[in-house]
Structure formats: C-alpha cells, structure tokens
Amino acid sequence: GQNIDQPTEMTATEGAIVQINCTYQTSGFNGLFWYQQHAGEAPTFLSYNVLDGLEEKGRFSSFLSRSKGYSYLLLKELQMKDSASYLCAVRDNYGQNFVFGPGTRLSVLP
Amino acid sequence: KAGVTQTPRYLIKTRGQQVTLSCSPISGHRSVSWYQQTPGQGLQFLFEYFSETQRNKGNFPGRFSGRQFSNSRSEMNVSTLELGDSALYLCASTMTTGAGDTQYFGPGTRLTVL
Numbered sequence: 001g002q003n004i005d006q007p008t009e010m011t012a013t014e015g016a017i018v019q020i021n022c023t024y025q026t027s028g029f030n031g032l033f034w035y036q037q038h039a040g041e042a043p044t045f046l047s048y049n050v051l052d053g054l055e056e057k058g059r060f061s062s063f064l065s066r067s068k069g070y071s072y073l074l075l076k077e078l079q080m081k082d083s084a085s086y087l088c089a090v091r092d093n094y095g096q097n098f099v100f101g102p103g104t105r106l107s108v109l110p
Numbered sequence: 111k112a113g114v115t116q117t118p119r120y121l122i123k124t125r126g127q128q129v130t131l132s133c134s135p136i137s138g139h140r141s142v143s144w145y146q147q148t149p150g151q152g153l154q155f156l157f158e159y160f161s162e163t164q165r166n167k168g169n170f171p172g173r174f175s176g177r178q179f180s181n182s183r184s185e186m187n188v189s190t191l192e193l194g195d196s197a198l199y200l201c202a203s204t205m206t207t208g209a210g211d212t213q214y215f216g217p218g219t220r221l222t223v224l
Contacts, residue, residue, distance in 0.1 A: 042200055042215035097166050100153035
C-alpha cells in the first residue's frame with residue numbers, strides 16, 4: 001500500500017525555526033516533493049529531494065532519508081506569510097503517480 | 111511564460127448532472143495530471159495524461175474520465191454527479207528537468223454539487 005504521514009497542525013512564533021516531518025511507505029520511489037498551499041489557493045512547489053541529504057533553498061531546507069522513509073521541511077526565520085499548509089508528496093512506481101500526504105497546517109503567531 | 115489555467119473557476123451543479131472541466135498546461139509541458147482535493151481526504155490523484163494518452167489512473171470510479179488533446183489541453187468529465195463530488199479539482203502540468211519532475215498547479219475549479 002501507499003501511506004504518507006504528516007502532523008496535522010503545528011504552531012510556531014514569528015522569527016523562530018520549525019521542522020515539519022513526513023514519513024512515507026510507497027511502492028517504489030522516484031523523488032519526494034514539498035508544496036506550500038495557502039488557504040483557497042493552489043499548491044506551489046517548494047523543494048525536491050531524490051538523494052539522501054539536505055537541500056537548502058533560502059529560508060527553506062528539505063531533508064531526505066530513503067532508508068528510513070523519512071523527510072522533513074525546515075523553515076527558518078518564520079514570517080507571518082509562512083502560515084499555510086505544507087504538503088509532502090512522493091513520486092512512486094519509478095516515475096508514475098504523485099502520492100500526497102494529508103498536509104500540515106502551520107500557524108505562525110506574532 | 112503563462113501558468114496553468116483552469117476553467118471554469120467555480121461551478122454549481124445538481125445531483126445526476128454531468129460536468130466538464132478544462133485545463134491548459136504551461137506551454138511545452140506535455141504531462142497533465144488531475145487531482146481532487148477535499149477537506150477530509152486531502153489531495154487525491156485522479157489521472158495523468160501524456161501526449162494524448164492516459165498514463166496513470168487513481169482509484170476513482172468510472173464516472174470520472176478525462177482526455178488530452180494534441181495541443182496538450184486536457185478535459186476532465188464527471189458524469190452522474192453525487193454530493194460527495196463537491197471538491198476543488200486541481201490540474202497540474204509537469205516539467206521534467208535534470209532535477210526531476212516538478213508539478214505546477216493551476217488555480218483549480220471549485221465544484222459544488224447540490
């Protein structure tokens with residue numbers, strides 16, 4: 001089967017650092033993606049990992065461990081505009097379907 | 111470069127009717143995927159089209175169908191609408207680069223079934 005787990009909700013303070021975890025079990029693996037989705041809007045691409053390790057993009061970093069079926073998205077210097085849902089997705093079956101997790105709703109408080 | 115466009119943005123239908131949604135991918139992208147998003151189920155994959163052929167299909171009933179035209183535009187059709195079909199329907203076009211596949215989502219069509 002295919003299963004992707006993320007925490008449902010997280011809260012953090014403006015200026016802080018937050019780590020959003022994602023664990024997955026899928027048939028095949030061809031990349032893990034993180035998307036940001038603001039309420040009422042479409043998801044937007046944040047990051048892509050296919051090899052183990054950390055990928056850094058400005059205030060956002062994403063980590064992958066394929067042996068553990070685990071990834072995290074790290075957001076630094078949080079801003080109010082970072083309040084959104086963060087979706088973890090895996091491309092499975094060696095380049096076929098995208099399987100999305102339920103999303104983590106992040107609230108950034110002043 | 112224009113983004114993914116979807117029409118219509120909002121739609122209200124009644125049970126038993128059918129509906130057709132349209133998606134135009136980013137120019138040069140040949141892969142189009144459709145998703146259904148609901149508060150309870152999250153984003154669920156419907157199907158993917160590549161060069162006018164259905165390449166993948168999710169676990170949805172046969173009432174959900176789609177097609178892709180030679181210009182890569184895609185349509186999704188839902189027949190015999192049910193209340194549970196009320197959702198945001200998202201279309202995404204995929205670009206393949208050395209960094210892998212990246213999906214770009216359109217704004218979605220919000221379908222309400224009464």
